Amino acid sequence: MSIINSVQKLSLGKVLRENPTAQGLLLISPTTIYLLIFTIIPMILVAILSLMIRGMYGNVVYQINLANYVRLIDPLYVRILLYSLGVGLTTTVLTILIGYPLAYFIAHTPIRERSLYLFLILVPFWTNFIIRIYAWIMILRSEGFLNQLLMNIGLIEAPLNILYTPTAVLIGMVYEFLPFMVLPLYTSLEKIESAQLEAAADLGAPPWKAFLRVTLPLSLPGMIAGTILVFIPAMGMFVVPDLMGGAKTILIGNVIRNQFLVSRDWPFGAAASILLLIMTLIFTLYYTRKAGFSEELLI
Amino acid sequence: MSEFAVELRDVVKIFPTPEGGEITAVNHINMQIKHGEFFSMLGPSGCGKTTTLRMIAGFEWPTSGEVRIDGHVIGRTPPYLRPVNTVFQSYALFQHMTVFQNVAFGLEMERIRKDEIKRRVGEVLEMVKLGGMEHRKPQQLSGGQQQRVALARALVKRPKVLLLDEPLGALDLKLRKEMQLELKTLQEQVGITFIYVTHDQEEALIMSDRIAVMNRGKALQIGTPVEIYERPTSQFVADFIGETNFLYGTVRFVEADKASVYVPVLDSEVIGLATAGLTVGQKAVISIRPEKIRISDKPILTKNCFSARVTLIAYIGSDTRVSVDINGQRINIWEQNKISSLDTNIYYRENQEVWITLFPENTLVLPEE
Numbered sequence A: 001m002s003i004i005n006s007v008q009k010l011s012l013g014k015v016l017r018e019n020p021t022a023q024g025l026l027l028i029s030p031t032t033i034y035l036l037i038f039t040i041i042p043m044i045l046v047a048i049l050s051l052m053i054r055g056m057y058g059n060v061v062y063q064i065n066l067a068n069y070v071r072l073i074d075p076l077y078v079r080i081l082l083y084s085l086g087v088g089l090t091t092t093v094l095t096i097l098i099g100y101p102l103a104y105f106i107a108h109t110p111i112r113e114r115s116l117y118l119f120l121i122l123v124p125f126w127t128n129f130i131i132r133i134y135a136w137i138m139i140l141r142s143e144g145f146l147n148q149l150l151m152n153i154g155l156i157e158a159p160l161n162i163l164y165t166p167t168a169v170l171i172g173m174v175y176e177f178l179p180f181m182v183l184p185l186y187t188s189l190e191k192i193e194s195a196q197l198e199a200a201a202d203l204g205a206p207p208w209k210a211f212l213r214v215t216l217p218l219s220l221p222g223m224i225a226g227t228i229l230v231f232i233p234a235m236g237m238f239v240v241p242d243l244m245g246g247a248k249t250i251l252i253g254n255v256i257r258n259q260f261l262v263s264r265d266w267p268f269g270a271a272a273s274i275l276l277l278i279m280t281l282i283f284t285l286y287y288t289r290k291a292g293f294s295e296e297l298l299i
Numbered sequence B: 001m002s003e004f005a006v007e008l009r010d011v012v013k014i015f016p017t018p019e020g021g022e023i024t025a026v027n028h029i030n031m032q033i034k035h036g037e038f039f040s041m042l043g044p045s046g047c048g049k050t051t052t053l054r055m056i057a058g059f060e061w062p063t064s065g066e067v068r069i070d071g072h073v074i075g076r077t078p079p080y081l082r083p084v085n086t087v088f089q090s091y092a093l094f095q096h097m098t099v100f101q102n103v104a105f106g107l108e109m110e111r112i113r114k115d116e117i118k119r120r121v122g123e124v125l126e127m128v129k130l131g132g133m134e135h136r137k138p139q140q141l142s143g144g145q146q147q148r149v150a151l152a153r154a155l156v157k158r159p160k161v162l163l164l165d166e167p168l169g170a171l172d173l174k175l176r177k178e179m180q181l182e183l184k185t186l187q188e189q190v191g192i193t194f195i196y197v198t199h200d201q202e203e204a205l206i207m208s209d210r211i212a213v214m215n216r217g218k219a220l221q222i223g224t225p226v227e228i229y230e231r232p233t234s235q236f237v238a239d240f241i242g243e244t245n246f247l248y249g250t251v252r253f254v255e256a257d258k259a260s261v262y263v264p265v266l267d268s269e270v271i272g273l274a275t276a277g278l279t280v281g282q283k284a285v286i287s288i289r290p291e292k293i294r295i296s297d298k299p300i301l302t303k304n305c306f307s308a309r310v311t312l313i314a315y316i317g318s319d320t321r322v323s324v325d326i327n328g329q330r331i332n333i334w335e336q337n338k339i340s341s342l343d344t345n346i347y348y349r350e351n352q353e354v355w356i357t358l359f360p361e362n363t364l365v366l367p368e369e
């Protein structure tokens, strides 16, 4: 009798019925399992790897130490890291400057036309990224379309050297990440009711003031989401600098890629990854706090 | 100061429809709204009330005709330069601002000093009973409180004219009744001209100094609540405001303010007050309100008095509603329960034969629509 009782007490069903914490855990378990498999476990593996050292033949020697992190303090890597930060921020700012008017324009066209514009923004994704980068190379190189065009209309005499410069890298990055800024911006701009702007006008705000005081703050959540979607991958990007920046432009993404694929120094690559992760995390937390992200999300 | 706060002269507004056609939302409207008046536009949904209000606010421009504010032709002056403010149907509060910031917004646009803004916002929030709510966001307020913020936000600007588009439409009945009286009191207190849009006739009657009854883009009748209820000049107005009985017939004679109508269903003539412009031979309709019909055992008058059979008795507390039948024509009568009795049949029983009297001074003869 008492044995049956205690077995019942331990049964999962009973625990779930009587324990709200257990209920909660069960409810979030799909998310938890997903995060565990795809995010947390790989990250722990990378973190562990970053504490190892490279063996003679590119293998990993399991010997815990901080040598990789000490190596990263080298001015060479610090400069690359700061430069990457600069490129990431510049890319983000440029996508906002170009993407905002675009998103605003789409949000203010008649509904039937909007889906067409959104479709056009997504069309490039149907082509392989590498091929699109090569297309840009064709456009930007000395004998490329851009220089031909500018020389033909007499704007310049000699071809501009754009390809294999930091400018080319920025062009490639902005091109690649623009949709990730436009789409969230569009979503929050489109949600703003016209009555809000009419109310602003009614209360005495000319259009530019209504924009600054109503439209801009209400589109902030989209801008923050866009920034996160652009800045974080931009920081780790290596394809664009590889193909369009020549050998001169090296970003932290290239460093990491080279450690894994060229130098076969996985532990050092892992350490650089962890550093990048921490930097972007700090930036994102700081930025979202500053912009009042948590509160804006409630709207 | 000109005679009228707002004047609409022959205003027309035509919208293009998505199918490429046209819709006349406002059709040759003339209105003259006096300073300090509580003026209501009343009509069914889609009759052009909001469009008219939006033309005064400046969100729409008339296709033809002219809007004058305080005597000045306002033309295409943008909304932010007009001396009027709006309380929107949806409130349109700024979701990213606190109550204080919402109300202060309009004053900041006028570049008023910070301490002055603080004082005036505090004052107006006190007036609409929102003291202490300054730092809440709109989504943290009840519907009634949001409504008050919308009101405060417009009132704080001290406009010449306040435009209100069904401001109580989203509130529940009890709150709406409270707010009706409060708004009316507030309007008398601040002395601002109110132009109030509603589709609720009772609301319009309770609050307004004058009412414009609208239908299909036209202002059918403009008058005081008493005039609108007691002397409707059209079948639509008689029908839309309160309840009434209609009897159809043909005008037999018109003399001064009296007219006689032959009503086939009664096989008799009915005499009533004539509306202007009635002519002999014209199709007409008799309108008489249920509370104005007299019901009795015996005939009281030699004319306008008919034998009828009671078909329904409904006790509703303050009144007893009696339906009678004359040759298949149903007529509704409301008898006030002036006597306290447990007998719900104090005003006759079903199937009883009675006499009903339509006193000529209570009976209106309107042109049939």
Ligand SMILES: Nc1ncnc2c1ncn2[C@@H]1O[C@H](COP(=O)(O)OP(=O)(O)O)[C@@H](O)[C@H]1O
Pocket (backbone or CB within 6 Å): B015, B016, B017, B023, B024, B025, B043, B044, B045, B046, B047, B048, B049, B050, B051, B052
């Ligand atoms: N911007 C617009 N475009 C096309 N038709 C409109 C527009 N605004 C209003 N209408 C039409 O005009 C008529 C009057 O509308 P409205 O003034 O909103 O009526 P109410 O406020 O009395 O309900 C309606 O038939 C409505 O569909």
Ligand SMILES: [Mg+2]
Pocket (backbone or CB within 6 Å): B049, B050, B051
């Ligand atoms: Mg309306």
